[in-house]
Structures are given as structure tokens and as C-alpha cells.
Amino acid sequence: MKIVIAPVGRAKERELRALVDDYYARIRRYAQLEEIELEDTKRQDKLVEAVDRVLSAHKGRAELVALEVTGKAFSSELFAKKLGERLESAAVPVFVIGGAEGIPDALSARAAWKVSLGPMTLPHRLARLILAEQVYRAFTILRGEPYAREG
Secondary structure (H helix, E strand, C coil), rough: EEEEEEECCCCCCCHHHHHHHHHHHHHHHCCCCECCCCCCCCCCHHHHHHHHHHHHHCCCCCEEEEEEEEEEHHHHHHHHHHHHHHHHHEEEEEECCCCCCCCCCHHHHCECCCCCCCCCCCCCCHHHHHHHHHHHHHHHHHHHHHHHHHC
């Protein structure tokens, strides 16, 4: 099982990087995780090219997942179910988090699924942290571990 998180920009702040890396370490207990930081550019064609390189590196198994405010808002349980189904089918989910310009229409149109972290606009740095936590939570839900208990 493999997951790719491909955010635009770098997590430069030491505290943010530490939090993201903590969740990445937790995720790696369950699956191979690769983070590919994409160049923060206003040129949408450059972002499309960069994402295409990431997708093609996984030999037809990559599945583009666009994080967009207009995507589907999943509960943690439904997100876990969807992620589990995709991993069982040997897909490699590639979660793309856009920058200030968002995700180009050319990528959005090709996304296998679109995820919204909520109706509020989030900075991509914070979206990366929330996504990492939710991916970790998804694995704990799938395994019935106590971290994910609701209530």
C-alpha cells in the first residue's frame, strides 16, 4: 500500500513541519507514504506538468485525488472507507493540495475523486496537516484502533 501527498509549496515553519512529520511517521506504520512538495508557481501549466510526472511515476496505478473546497465533504468514517477501498484495489492515491491559485481545471477534471476539508478556505500549509491527520485517522478506523473512537 502506498499513498502520495503532493502539496504545493514547502512546510517551512519548524513547528508545522514537526506536526506533519509526526503524522507521516504514524501513517508509515500502515502504508508507504511519500510526500512530494510541488513548486509554488502561478503558472498553472507548470503545476499540471509536475502532477503528471508524479502520476506517471506510479505506472498506471496512481489515482489523482484533488483537495478542493468544492469537493465532497467526507466524514472521517466515510473517508476511511473510501481510502480503504482504493488501497485494496492497489490504487496509489495521490492527494494534490493546491496553492493560492487552487488546483488547475485541467487537473480537477481528471481527478478520480475530490475531497473537501470543509467549506472554509484553508491555507495549503494547514490543509497538509489536516489531511495527514485524517489519513492517519482513516487507518486507525480501518483497524478498529482506539485513536479513532468517536464521542
